[in-house]
Amino acid sequence: MHIDSIKNGVVIDHIKAGKSMEIYNHLELDKLDCTVAIIKNVSSKKMGRKDIIKVDSEMEVDLDVLGYIDPDITVNIIKNEVLCEKKKLTLPNQIKDVVKCKNPRCITTTEQDLPHIFKLTNAETKTYRCIYCESKAK
Amino acid sequence: MRSLIDILSLTTEEIDELIAVAEDIIANPVKYRDKCRYKKLATLFFEPSTRTRLSFEAAMYELGGQVLGFSEANSSSAAKGESVADTARTVSCYADIIAMRHPKEGAPLVASMAASVPIINAGDGGHNHPTQTLTDLLTIKREKGRLNNLTIGFCGDLKFGRTVHSLIEAMSRYTGIKVVLISPYELQLPGYLKKETLDAKGIEYKETTDLSAVMPELDILYMTRVQRERFFNEEDYLRLKDSYILTPEKLVDAKEDLAILHPLPRVNEIHTSVDADPRACYFRQVLNGKFIRMALILKLLEVE
Known part of the structure; x- marks a missing residue:
């Protein structure tokens, strides 16, 4: 299968196979007018199979969202068909409106306008807790 | 501010x-x-x-x-x-x-x-x-003269009891603290508190269902109410509400200088005949x- 290389844009690589749609939705790539390619189940020496997303336009990628979903993802910035920057992801200290608090007793359940903010409380176990009620992100 | x-x-x-x-x-x-x-x-x-x-x-x-x-x-x-x-x-x-x-x-x-x-x-x-926890800490300090080197028993609803959770977190920052968790199986302390507070801080603790058996070890006994409003169904509440009731008989083997605390209000978990015991601190706790x-x-x- 042939997919054109991109001139100016972003390649999100090393996505765990099957996770690309989740990332597509979180990054709201449906709102872009440019060409977006979701490539599933690509053979990978390192991962066996992986997904790749190519966005044929310059854009600001929310690295916190990607870092939360999977810090092993790589983000490549392409300019004039040349890889000009490889961004490394880390677990973000805080995520906003990426996941919703599921605790029925949390204030966010009655006050719909509040942002859903989670803080990293344990990097080893990748535990995030709601800043309001301290429930774990699920 | x-x-x-x-x-x-x-x-x-x-x-x-x-x-x-x-x-x-x-x-x-x-x-x-x-x-x-x-x-x-x-x-x-x-x-x-x-x-x-x-x-x-x-x-x-x-x-x-x-x-x-x-x-x-x-x-x-x-x-x-x-x-x-x-x-x-x-x-x-x-x-x-x-x-x-x-x-x-x-x-x-x-x-x-x-x-x-x-x-x-x-x-x-x-x-x-937090102000209940501050109240508890002031009471412990006034009754025992210190906030370290204490064995504290928490009895009753350890699952939903927020006063218990906060006091455990607060006490785990002091040295020489031992914790005894006394509750029915259904109302045990949540796992995350054991892992992220007690284990993480290296606090010695044990769990038991038998209040009388651990009574002689305790410097402080923190009693709690099984709260109706924290249950999703009435049946569970009625089944567990009388699980642990403190009576003068249960205090026979307790230390002379035990301090009995309760965040109040109580329902029936401390029998009123305990009130006259000088070790009952819960009304002094209210004042604190x-x-x-x-x-x-x-x-x-x-x-x-």
Whole structure:
């Protein structure tokens, strides 16, 4: 299968196979007018199979969202068909409106306008807790 | 401008300072009676609580200040659908400090983000109740003379009991603390507290269902009520509510200088015949609650 290389844009690589749609939705790539390619189940020496997303336009990628979903993802910035920057992801200290608090007793359940903010409380176990009620992100 | 939302936002040094001020208030009440003259405390109680609200109000009156507020959500603008943030912004225009109780977890934090005056969390659902924890710490300090090298038994509802959770977190910062968890299986301390607080801080602890068996070890026995409002169904509540009742017979093997604490109100988990025992501290604990709230109001209002 042939997919054109991109001139100016972003390649999100090393996505765990099957996770690309989740990332597509979180990054709201449906709102872009440019060409977006979701490539599933690509053979990978390192991962066996992986997904790749190519966005044929310059854009600001929310690295916190990607870092939360999977810090092993790589983000490549392409300019004039040349890889000009490889961004490394880390677990973000805080995520906003990426996941919703599921605790029925949390204030966010009655006050719909509040942002859903989670803080990293344990990097080893990748535990995030709601800043309001301290429930774990699920 | 600072608020108190979570007990762990206070350092142990700050807690020591608050305790020292509270003890000074107890020793020299006259010195403090005009400290908050012309200051107003708003008590915003979105769910009923007699004890905590009256304790805050008495604390402010004894500092020479004044009090305004409401004691249930129906008599507030929340009934009209106003957000917590808007209520906090509005009340900031009328009062110098706010004590807020709310059934939803995190509501006081939301208020503190919007308010222009300090917010004191007076209980947010089953989550935090830092002034109860300060009350407990002051009581332990006054009864035992120290906050370290103590064996503390927590008895009753350890699953939903927020006062237990906060006190365990607060005590785990002191040295030489041993914890004994006494409850029916269904109401055991949540796993995350064992892992993230007790294990993480290296606190020695054990779990048991037998109060009498561990009684001789305890320096402090912290009794709790099995709270109806924390259960999703009535059946579970009725089955477990009488699980652990403290009677004079159960205290036979207890230490002479045991301190029995209870955040109150009690239902029947401490028999009234225990009240006359000098080791029963729970009504002295209520009084301590007023003094530590006085100290806290002074600190947050930055009154010297």
